[in-house]
Amino acid sequence: MAGEHLSNQKKYRIEELVLNGKQERADRIVNSDVYSPIFQNQFYHPEAEPDLEGVNDDLSDILNDLFILEGEFVVLAESYKSLLEESILKIETSKREAIAAREKIMDMNMICNEDNGFFQVRTLTNDDFIEKDVINNDNVITAWPNGFTTVDCKIIDIVGNGIEGNHYVFTNDEFIADKNFTGNRAAVTDENITTIYEYQKINADQNEPYVFTDLNFDGTEAYCTITLEANEPITSIKILSPDNELVIREVQVSMDNDKYLTIMDEALKLNKRENIYLKSKYIYESGIIAFPLSTYIKISLSSDGYTGEKIAFLHEHLE
Secondary structure, rough: OOHHHHHHHHHHHHHHHHHOOOOHHHHHHHHHOOOOOOOOOOOOOOOOOOOHHHHHHHHHHHHHHHHHHHHHHHHHHHHHHHHHHHHHHHHHHHHHHHHHHHHHHHHHHHHHHHHOOOOOOOOOOOOHOOOOOOEEEEOOEEEOOOOOOOOOOEEEEEOOEEEEOOOOEEEEEHHHHOOOOOOOHHHHOOOOOOOOOEEEOOOOOOOOOOOOOOEOOOHHHEEEEEEEEEEEEEEEEOOOOOOOOOEEEEEEEEOOOOOOOEEOOEEEEEEOOOOOOOOOOOOOOOOOEEEEEEEEEEEEEOOOOOOOOOOOOOOOOOO
């Protein structure tokens, strides 16, 4: 609490002076304003013999004032920190409320375009349903399953028109892949948010003077098909990606890795809000793709845009 440290420090100094028989100096502190410094300006005549004890007492007063200032700064810093944290929390809360209001308006606009007969929109929660009829997972309300479990999957193959990993990406005079290679397939299924799998295609203009093996000139977007095998049959898979331009092109499933059933063949962006209205087989931003009981899953993905990262390659000149 601001001021408490100041009062305590002055109290300690007064008690110290009284114990040392310096009542007059102690009384001066007692009778002074609580916020005035302990040290009082002293004038020493240049020709007078110095009072060493008085100088030492003045230095002790100054030292106590410094202790008081240090403590008060710490208390004020903590107060400002708490104030800033509270302000940030309120801003984040207001931001979420603003986003929710904005999305509600979007909801109403979208529904108006699809159905002119409605007159009210109400947010549904678990309270609107009979207990255990539904399950609310990250604001996605679905029918309550009889049971569920997480099953490990492994990558069988990844094929496409690009390359795996962040080869050639160059920042701060070094190749990023030397420290953090993003072509490790294990990162696709390890459920670790600190690991990343990346599939890239490097395009260039036909007039590019410097070429290397993995450079492309066709201008097409990167695409790849990931084939997964589950340890036991599953009915859904969750895809997490921070890339708003990631597009799912097709999803196929199979029990024997021979005959595949296409359960999704209409391109959709995982993080595109309009999908909540236009793609009935997908729940916006959930990343969840549901399908019949299957052991093998093929997911075809593509990009829809470029990152503009700086790239480099080593050129070896042979004579």
